[in-house]
Amino acid sequence: MKPIKYLIEQTYSRGLENLVAGQTSIAMLDGERGNLLYRGYDIEELADLSTFDEVSYLLIHGELPTTSQFQGWVNELDTWNEPPVDAINVLDSLPTDTPPLMLYRTMASIAACNIPEGENVRMDAQWRRPARILGWSSTLAAAAICHVLGRRPNPFNPEQSFAVNFLTRSLGRKPTQFEAEAFDVSLIVQAEHGFNVAALAALTVISTGADLGSAVLAGLSALAGKLHGGTNQLAFQNIMQHESAKDARAWVKRKLKDGYRFPGFGHRIYQTHDPRARILEPLARKLVEDRGDGHIWEIYETIRDEVESNLGDKGIFINVGGVSGLIYHALGFPMSSYPIPMALAIQTGLMAHCLEYLSEGNMIEPGAIYTG
Amino acid sequence: MASRLDTLDQSFNWRSKKVEWPVTTITSQGLSGVIACETKVAWVNPNTGDFSYRGIPIQELAGKATFEEVAYLLVEGKPWKEHPEKYKSFCQKLHSVRQMPVEVLQILASQPVTTHPTRLLRALISALGCYEMQNKDTRDGHHIWGDVWIISQVVALVGHIARFRKGLKPMITDYRQSLARDMLYMILNKKPSLEQEKLLNLLWVLYADHGLDAPTFTGLVVGCTKADPYYNIVAGLSALRGPLVGGAVEGVIQMLVGLRDANVARAWTEGMITKGFRIPGFGRRIHSQPDPRVDILRGILPEYAKTTEQQLLLEVSTTIEDTASAYLNPKGVYVNLNYYSALLFHYLSVEPEMVTCFYAIGRMAGLVARVREYLTTNRLFRPRERYIGKRDQSYTIIGKR
Known part of the structure; x- marks a missing residue:
């Protein structure tokens, strides 16, 4: 569809709330009914039937791949599994008590000093980038997590999916089939979410004519903040600080009185249940219970029910960040690395948005009212 | 009732005692016309060229x-x-x-x-x-x-x-x-x-x-x-x-160094304009008026052009500006800050590729000021999108597509 040149009157609030910033064919967020579609497919169906390897193709290229397209895409990802050696070696110069996303940011910035045709920003060059960014990112992210854990990443296995490779390499063990599936679903449901803060940062950068890698890096930077990608870590800490469901309930009651904003709850767009959380909950529950951590699930449920029964009429429900930490915990990720899997997932959506924006492309420059 | 502001009107001065949210404005692509926040850091009025930091004119x-x-x-x-x-x-x-x-x-x-x-x-x-x-x-x-x-x-x-x-x-x-x-x-x-x-x-x-x-x-x-x-x-x-x-700043000095005298510069500029190409260092969406910062730089250039090479570059750059302005000013396109700053950075022996880094240093002051200011009344920037894509697709397995 050809983009419409628009000049329209809009009413919006601080934080650009309710402003329609542009149009997109990538994701449809139905905030009233709590549905999320990628390229017209309900994420519930994709979570059930598809894989992240396929969904990343769908988001970026707009269609589900045919057998040969899929083979081509997977081969392309495989060929890009080895980032520039400098980007891995830089870890030797970095402290180990640094959050993995910061290490990852540095590795990706070093990789960007060593990329082929780095300054070529023609469309064909931009389209050559997604497979490389995605392929490299899994290796870099696994190495960043391993650096914190004090070990070396396992080797890449081209026979395995994106999810299995990342899990095996960062955790140093082969995941069970259920673990692999659950993690893959967590990647699928977090792969894209409209004009979220990370996407807005990425779009602003791509609008200056920059390369796709730079735009993704900016998006991931926005993800680092505690109000965005850092939520899953904070929400999980809130669960872990309690001994029992009873403690947790008393804590929520106290916090409600203080007007505390619970991390992992509420969303600007969803005024009802977040479909991503709904999909992840049964997987998270089975993973923690299989580990013998059933009490963690109970505490989670208690906090969720207590918050939702008090704030649900205001449209505040558990969101994806509220539940994803349970999955990462059960898989054995260190808490400081929780923003990493989310970053791996959402970069596909960021790339899709940037490539979509490039074809219409005005530079993004809003104004500020001077009140001094 | 939302307050209505004519942000894309020529008479709008981007200044107000207070902003009553929500606001109603005309909006266009690239968030043009959109009010993202209030600020006391600096005032930029694209319609008059007024420009001040904390109330002090530049x-x-x-x-x-x-x-x-x-x-x-x-x-x-x-x-x-x-x-x-x-x-x-x-x-x-x-x-x-x-x-x-x-x-x-x-x-x-x-x-x-x-x-x-x-x-x-x-x-x-x-x-x-x-x-x-x-x-x-x-x-x-x-x-x-x-x-x-x-x-x-x-x-x-x-x-x-x-x-x-x-x-x-x-x-x-x-x-x-x-x-x-x-x-x-x-x-x-x-x-x-x-x-x-x-x-x-x-x-x-x-x-x-x-x-x-x-x-x-x-x-x-x-x-x-x-x-x-x-x-x-x-x-x-x-x-x-x-x-x-920032990439535009580099383009300017590469252009200037490539044109060795005023006559060549004039002919080249006319050629570029006739073919409808952009000239590096010209035009800026935010300014439809001359940028006051450019006047400042234009004023001091002669005192810094000391060697013959520097004087020649100055002559080339003023020739390009004069030639291009005759065509572009009536369309509201003026020479921008990057144009003469590129030349001055060159006089300071800053390599063209390094200029963006120097630009970044200056901007750090405004960035720190603005982020600190925004965080005092922080609200997440989360606009909406209009979905124009497909709906109701149903999944078929890979062999059957």
Whole structure:
């Protein structure tokens, strides 16, 4: 569809709330009914039937791949599994008590000093980038997590999916089939979410004519903040600080009185249940219970029910960040690395948005009212 | 009832006592006409060319104040003259943190020298951030926005990169020097003149803020999530490097050096305009009026053009401006700040590829000021999107597509 040149009157609030910033064919967020579609497919169906390897193709290229397209895409990802050696070696110069996303940011910035045709920003060059960014990112992210854990990443296995490779390499063990599936679903449901803060940062950068890698890096930077990608870590800490469901309930009651904003709850767009959380909950529950951590699930449920029964009429429900930490915990990720899997997932959506924006492309420059 | 503001009207001056949210405005692509926030940092009126930092017109600051003084003004919101003690400790803070961890300099030394310096700067500031934020509760990283020293850390790293590109050894920075003087020491490898110091200060002052252009808006967007400043600078540099922003400055000097005399320049400019090509250094969406900063630079250029080569470049650049302006000014397209600043950076022996890094240093002051300001009444930037794609697709397995 050809983009419409628009000049329209809009009413919006601080934080650009309710402003329609542009149009997109990538994701449809139905905030009233709590549905999320990628390229017209309900994420519930994709979570059930598809894989992240396929969904990343769908988001970026707009269609589900045919057998040969899929083979081509997977081969392309495989060929890009080895980032520039400098980007891995830089870890030797970095402290180990640094959050993995910061290490990852540095590795990706070093990789960007060593990329082929780095300054070529023609469309064909931009389209050559997604497979490389995605392929490299899994290796870099696994190495960043391993650096914190004090070990070396396992080797890449081209026979395995994106999810299995990342899990095996960062955790140093082969995941069970259920673990692999659950993690893959967590990647699928977090792969894209409209004009979220990370996407807005990425779009602003791509609008200056920059390369796709730079735009993704900016998006991931926005993800680092505690109000965005850092939520899953904070929400999980809130669960872990309690001994029992009873403690947790008393804590929520106290916090409600203080007007505390619970991390992992509420969303600007969803005024009802977040479909991503709904999909992840049964997987998270089975993973923690299989580990013998059933009490963690109970505490989670208690906090969720207590918050939702008090704030649900205001449209505040558990969101994806509220539940994803349970999955990462059960898989054995260190808490400081929780923003990493989310970053791996959402970069596909960021790339899709940037490539979509490039074809219409005005530079993004809003104004500020001077009140001094 | 939302207050209605005619943001895209020529008479709108982007100034008000207060903003009553929600607002109603005309909006267009690229968030044009959209009010993203209120600010007391700087006033940019695209319709008149008015431009002031904290209420002080740019003309009163340019050439008269140092970069440190203007950074204090923008960040603290008060004139430095009225707060000599606070200003002194501000400078001490700025000047005391320019020593980089040796590991960060080792990372620089191991990079290919052909890498674009903004990419190097981005990688180094990211590595430095790992050191600065280690052991800290980083999910609340915004607290270190209180520390303005990231401005001088960027200065130090840019100096190291400039020396690295010239094959010079890392230099220990001198804490007693001003940022401009220290930087010139690093790039010239000898004592700079007072005149050179004054010029670098002037350029940094002019670049210190320019409303919510793409790099600064990127900074606000990253900042609103409460990510720490190093994430912010990584993101901001990504935007600053874009061919339509900082990349444009490089284009200017490459163009000027390629045209060796005024006659060639005139013919070339006319050719470009007839073919409908853009001339580097012309046009800026935000200004449909002459940019007051350009007038300042145009005024001082002759005193800095000393050698025959410099005078020739000046002649070429004024010829291009005059030729192009005759065609473009009636369409509201004027020469922009990057045009003459590129020439002046060249006079200071700053390589064309390095200019974006110098631009970034100036902008650090405005960025720190604006992010700190936004965080005092923080609200996540989360607009909506209009979905125009497919619906009701149903999944078929791969062999059957």
